[in-house]
Amino acid sequence: MATDRDSVLEAAVGILSRRPTAHLDEIARAAGISRATLHRIFPGREALILEVGALGLRRFSAALDTARIEEGNAEAALRRLVDAVVPDAALCAFLAGENQLYDHEEINDLWEKQDARVRALFLRGQQEGAFRVELSAAWLSEAFFDLVAGIGWAVQEGRLAPRESAFSLAELFLGGALRRSDTP
Amino acid sequence: MATDRDSVLEAAVGILSRRPTAHLDEIARAAGISRATLHRIFPGREALILEVGALGLRRFSAALDTARIEEGNAEAALRRLVDAVVPDAALCAFLAGENQLYDHEEINDLWEKQDARVRALFLRGQQEGAFRVELSAAWLSEAFFDLVAGIGWAVQEGRLAPRESAFSLAELFLGGALRRSDTP
DNA sequence: AAATTTTGAGACATGAAAGTCTCAAATGCG
DNA sequence: CGCATTTGAGACTTTCATGTCTCAAAATTT
Numbered sequence: 001m002a003t004d005r006d007s008v009l010e011a012a013v014g015i016l017s018r019r020p021t022a023h024l025d026e027i028a029r030a031a032g033i034s035r036a037t038l039h040r041i042f043p044g045r046e047a048l049i050l051e052v053g054a055l056g057l058r059r060f061s062a063a064l065d066t067a068r069i070e071e072g073n074a075e076a077a078l079r080r081l082v083d084a085v086v087p088d089a090a091l092c093a094f095l096a097g098e099n100q101l102y103d104h105e106e107i108n109d110l111w112e113k114q115d116a117r118v119r120a121l122f123l124r125g126q127q128e129g130a131f132r133v134e135l136s137a138a139w140l141s142e143a144f145f146d147l148v149a150g151i152g153w154a155v156q157e158g159r160l161a162p163r164e165s166a167f168s169l170a171e172l173f174l175g176g177a178l179r180r181s182d183t184p
Numbered sequence: 185m186a187t188d189r190d191s192v193l194e195a196a197v198g199i200l201s202r203r204p205t206a207h208l209d210e211i212a213r214a215a216g217i218s219r220a221t222l223h224r225i226f227p228g229r230e231a232l233i234l235e236v237g238a239l240g241l242r243r244f245s246a247a248l249d250t251a252r253i254e255e256g257n258a259e260a261a262l263r264r265l266v267d268a269v270v271p272d273a274a275l276c277a278f279l280a281g282e283n284q285l286y287d288h289e290e291i292n293d294l295w296e297k298q299d300a301r302v303r304a305l306f307l308r309g310q311q312e313g314a315f316r317v318e319l320s321a322a323w324l325s326e327a328f329f330d331l332v333a334g335i336g337w338a339v340q341e342g343r344l345a346p347r348e349s350a351f352s353l354a355e356l357f358l359g360g361a362l363r364r365s366d367t368p
Numbered sequence: 369a370a371a372t373t374t375t376g377a378g379a380c381a382t383g384a385a386a387g388t389c390t391c392a393a394a395t396g397c398g
Numbered sequence: 399c400g401c402a403t404t405t406g407a408g409a410c411t412t413t414c415a416t417g418t419c420t421c422a423a424a425a426t427t428t
Contacts, residue, residue, distance in 0.1 A: 018283055021205055023415065034376045035416095044417070075362065097281060099202060122361075132355070132363045139344060139352050140361055146334030147327060154326055168323050171316070176360030177306075177324055178259065179316045207385065218406045220388095229386070373426070381418075388411075395404070 005041060008033065009055045010091075012048060017094040017152065024048075053101040056091040057110045063088060064117050074125030075174065078144075081121075082170040089152030089165070096149040115141065147173055189225060192217065193239045194275075196232060201278040201336065208232075237285040240275040241294045247272060248301050258309030259358065262328075265305075266354040273336030273349070280333040299325065331357055 011031035015022045024045060028038040042048040067080035085092065101107045122140040125131035131140065151169050154160035160168065195215035199206045208229060212222040226232040251264035269276065285291045306324040309315035315324065335353050338344035344352065 024417095025415085036377080036419095037375060039417070040375085045415090078361075125361075129363060131361050132359070135352055135356055135361070136348075139338070139348075139356070142338055142343065143331060143334055143352075143356050144361075146330050150327055150330030154323070159326065160323060164320075164323075168319055168327075172319055172323070172327050172360070174360050174362045175316070176356070176358050176362075177262075177309075177315050177319070177328075178358045178360075179313060180364075208387095209385085219386095220407080221405060223387070224405090227387095369428105371426100371428080373424100375422105375424070377420105377422090379418105379420085382416080384413105384415090386411105386413075389409085391407095393404105393406080395402100397402075398400095 005051070006055060007031070008038070008041060009048075009052050012052050013056075013091050013094050014156070016049070016052060017090050017097065017156065020097065049098070050101065050104060050107065052091075052094060053098060053104075053107050054110075056088070056095040057107065057114060059088040059091050060085065060095070061110070061114050064114060069117060069121045074121060074128050074130040077121060078125070078174065079170055082166050082173075085148055086151065086166045086169065089148050090156050091152075092145065093149035093152035093156075096145055118144065144173055189235070190239060191215070192222070192225060193232075193236050196236050197240075197275055197278050198340070200233070200236060201274050201281065201340065204281065233282070234285065234288065234291070236275075236278060237282060237288075237291050238294075240272070240279040241291065241298065243272040243275050244269065244279070245294070245298050248298060253301060253305045258305060258312050258314040261305060262309070262358065263354055266350050266357075269332055270335065270350045270353065273332050274340050275336075276329065277333035277336030277340075280329055302328065328357055 008031045012027045015027050015030050024035055024038060027048070028035045031038065038048075042051060063081065063084035067077065067084040069077045069081050071077065095101075095111075102111070119137050119141045122131055122137040122144075126133050126137060131137075147169055151160065151165050155162050155165050192215040196211045199211050199214050208222060209219055211232070212219045215222065222232075226235060247265065247268035251261065251268040253261045253265050255261065279285075279295075286295070303321050303325045306315055306321040306328075310317050310321060315321075331353055335344065335349050339346050339349050
């Protein structure tokens with residue numbers, strides 16, 4: 001459930017994923033609280049950003065769990081992952097853009113762990129013959145994340161309907177832009 | 185050719201695309217000049233950022249020109265575009281992340297114009313039967329840009345070899361991650 | 369309804385980066 | 399070689415977001 005802190009963090013993401021330099025004023029207003037209260041909940045800007053990152057990682061990690069990406073065939077696992085991750089795409093977009101967090105050991109470790117799970121999925125998919133081997137698993141993993149972030153931005157700014165987002169992401173990433181006469 | 189200003193701007197991109205909040209000190213050092221000289225060339229931070237954006241758009245526009253995206257079949261045009269745009273991927277990554285520039289009329293207009301050209305390419309490709317029609321031209325265009333930015337980041341941080349970048353971008357975007365028995 | 373707690377608005381202090389200036393060193397030019 | 403221009407290092411001022419504080423209003427509890 002969305003605790004009090006989490007709802008503030010989600011409001012913060014809405015602002016920060018678009019403008020990482022936004023003032024605390026603005027974030028507080030978006031969260032519907034005063035700057036004073038924001039300060040009471042989070043000691044300062046740095047702490048706030050850190051917690052947004054931590055929330056993003058928790059959600060991403062939870063998405064990997066609910067999608068059970070280690071099970072079944074790789075393509076189906078990836079499709080499940082898309083469905084699970086799309087609701088938190090904005091959070092992922094923030095994570096993707098916030099390279100500053102990477103010198104925080106705790107965050108860094110958690111990120112590394114989740115990233116490894118995704119890379120492993122692609123590697124497994126390549127070994128199963130599901131994914132192309134001409135593209136490195138690392139690049140597949142990174143590109144996937146880029147597109148998740150892109151979906152997050154596009155939805156947030158109204159350029160893409162939320163209902164289409166999972167389909168658009170999965171189809172483009174898996175199938176590419178080229179039309180084909182046959183289904184694979 | 186890279187005039188004096190442009191070389192400073194390119195150094196600035198190297199820093200700013202990774203950390204948009206970097207101090208001017210750092211940017212000056214990266215450009216090999218002093219903070220005083222940086223101030224002499226660009227009146228201030230805002231002006232610098234603006235010019236970086238303008239350079240990015242000029243380069244992107246030039247890439248669309250050299251790729252002659254309006255000519256020939258759409259797939260080939262897109263492949264040419266990939267080759268033309270990859271050298272400036274870092275600049276594009278900056279553009280993608282810098283939504284602040286969008287309230288500058290001049291920049292905004294220029295961006296809108298180039299974006300329209302790319303969208304037109306995808307639309308044309310869909311009409312020719314080259315690109316899938318289940319995905320909107322707007323999303324194809326946006327996703328393409330997301331991946332260009334991703335390539336820029338990955339190369340800049342050494343996660344992807346520059347020589348592989350054009351291939352990785354074109355293949356993933358056009359063909360997707362799924363392996364296929366036949367070539368389309 | 370009274371008491372306790374939480375919140376918001378604003379004033380104020382702090383600190384850090386941006387912007388400005390000066391002057392000596394370096395560079396380029398005639 | 400001497401003159402002119404440009405550059406760099408640093409001190410300084412300014413600006414603005416952050417962080418801190420206070421107090422009254424609102425909400426919650428009992």
